[in-house]
Amino acid sequence: MRTLQLRVNGEPVAREIPDNRLLVDFLRYDLGLTGTKEGCSVGVCGACTVLLDGQPVSSCIALAVMADGCEVTTIEGLAEDDRLHPLQRAFIEYGGFQCGICTPGQIMAAKALLDVNPHPSKEEIQGWMMGNLCRCTGYYKIIESIQAAAEGKGVS
């Protein structure tokens, strides 16, 4: 057991956890931030994507202790004062999800992309997002949503 100290969605957090606690379990069960989903459990599907010091990581194959002293951003941290993030609005406006399970991971990965490349081409979006699987949409609407958010279309 150790006391983990970090920032989650801008707020300081201190929790006692065992060293083998996975980051996804820490977020979901210790902090109740169930927006982050666990899909494949082997770092392939992208559903559990969160930002660790701004970098997209698969929280199912990271230990919570690896985030000690870091800043973690989850889907719950994107909206500001009840105002949805442009990516969240775009996914709603452009039909970027159906069942919704993969959506938090899709949006966190897309946020990491737009943070480093605010105006990506379609090919750059496809290349970056290939680690986020979706079994409903066929991906077209996800790509359109990210393009729309990047262009500021219909997401004001």
Add this chain to the structure above:
Amino acid sequence: MHAITYESPKSLAQALSLLSATGEKGRLLAGGTDLLIQMRAGVRKPEQLIDAKSIPELQVLSFNSQDGLRVGAAVPCCRLIEDPAVRQHYPGLVEAAGLIGSVQIQSRCSLGGNLCNGSPAADTTPALIALGAVCHVASSKGTRTVAVEDFVVSPGRTVLQADELLVEFRIPAPKPHSADCYQRFIPRNEMDIAVVGVGAAVTLNGDTCTAARISLGAVAPTPLFAKEAGASLVGKPLNESTIAAAAALAQQIAVPITDMRGTAEYRKHMVGVLTRRVLTTAAERARAK
């Protein structure tokens, strides 16, 4: 997952002293993108994880035209791929590192982790062998160097002793008119394990090849250095027939297995195809320099 203790040493000396105290029960944690999957599945059960993140020696990334490239064992692949000197001088290494997983994986995975995991199909290992990379290994008793092609001894096992850790890779400076290339075959576009991977690095003097190294992944219990295949090109022009002869020599040392990713016959065939492709591309890159 089983109970563990986690340490995050701030220096190499501290890490080595932890490792010499824990021995077989300890394991270095680089990005964890292989190790934590194996621990979740119960395949590996280290009692203590020693995180490389805060060990400065394992995070070195520097290049100069005399000594070449130094890459700390735990440098995340995303940092390596974005480095301008690495992109300019070692495009094959960038190709290999860029093939590992998604951006979520590349933000954590490392050359050292990829090698120490000991997979015969590791993508960056053939790229490192082609470049003649050398591993710098340390324990509390001293240091030693090991060529990358001698590092993996069987699937999942390496030459590292229980008290040793991989500190960094040293990759020779590129000679004029030299270049590398790495390609793999997988049945889909992304996010898969190599059916076959081939690396090559060539040096040209005019039309004549003065040095060539070829390496193979996923066609033997360990990544292979196809020494004779590379040597066959030295003193000759790189053309269709010399490249085909080198590819045939590379095929000779491949001893693949049949599994769900491909048959032994198909893998052997693909060694020939990919060796021809990577040699052709490496030669084009070397001529363009």
